[in-house]
Amino acid sequence: MEGEMLKGHLDMIVLAALADGPAHGYAVIQEIRRRSGGEFDLPEGTIYPALHRLEQGGLLSSRWTAGESGRQRRVYSLTRSGRRGLASQRAVWQRFKDAIGGLFGETSHATVRLGH
C-alpha cells in the first residue's frame, strides 16, 4: 500500500486499532498489521508520534503500567471523544468508499444513484 496514502489516514487507522480496548504501541502496530492482512506496513516508529498527537488532541488517554516482563509500558485507550471521532471518520470513509466504488463501476449505493 502507498506510504503517503497510509500516512493521510494514520489517525483513523490508529483509532480503529484501539477500538477493541486499550493497548500499548507495539500491540497497536501488531493489530494494524493483523487486521490489514499485512497490507499496512508503515515504519513502526510512525505510530508513536500519531499516538502522542491523538492523546494531545483528547482522542486518546494513556498511562504507564507494568507489563508481564516487569517493564513499564505506556497503554493507550480511546476517550469518549475518540470514540465519537472514530464513528464520524468511519461514516465519512464509508461514503468515500461507496463513491469510489461507484466510479469504478462496483455495485453500491453510489452506482445506483448514478444509474438513476
Added chain:
Amino acid sequence: MRPSVLVTEYLDKLSRELRFDPQLTRRVRREVEDHLLNAIGDDTDDDSSEAARRAIAKFGDPREIAQQYAPLSLLQQARRVGSILLVAIAAILVLMKGRVALYDVLQWRLNTDWLGWLGAIGPPIDRYVFQASLVFGILGWLYIASRRAAPTLNSDYQHQLKRCFLLSAAAAGLLIGAVILDTILGGARSVGAGMALAAVIPLLSIAIEAALVGVIIVELRKVMQRKALISSLFADKNANY
C-alpha cells in the same frame, strides 16, 4: 554486537534528534525501548543481534521520527507559554490593584514634580499598556487552544504557529512594558513617601511582578531555542523550521 548495545545506540541517536524537547525525549525513549525489546522477543531468529537489527530497521530513521514529533512539541510549547502568560497577567493585575488600594489607604500621591511629564501620562499609559497585554494574552490563548497538532510541519501549520508566537510575544512585550512603568511609578511613590516601612509591601509586589516577567522571558527563550533545534532537524530539507 549485543542486542542491548544496538538498542541503546539507537535510543541514543533518537534522543539526540529529539533534544529539542527533553520531557518528550524521556517518555519516547522509554516507550521505544519497550517496543524494540518486544519486537526482538517476538522474532523467531535465534541470532538475537540480527533480530535487534531487524527491529531497529523496521522502527525507522531516528531523524524522520523526531521530525514527526516537531509539530506537537511546538504546539505544546506555545500552549505552555500562552497559559503562563495568562496566569502572569492575572497575578500582576491582582498585585497592581492591591498596590493601588494600599496607596489610597496610605495617602501616597504620585510626585509629578519629581517625575515630570511621566508623572502625568505614566499612570494612564501603564493602564492602557496593561489592558492591551491582557487583550493579546486572551486572544493568544484562545487561538492557541483552538489549534490541533498537525502530522507534519506544512506551511499552513507553520503560519498558525507563527501567529501563536506573535500573539504571545505581543502580550509579553506589552506586559514587560507595563511592569517597567509600574516599577518606575511605584518607586517614585515610595521615594516620595520617604521610604517608610510600609513601602516594603509595594516594593515586594513589584519584585514579584519582575520575577513573573523573568519567568515569561525564560519561556520565550525556550520557544526560540526549540524552534532553532527543530529548524536544524529539517535543515536538509531547507524548511523554515
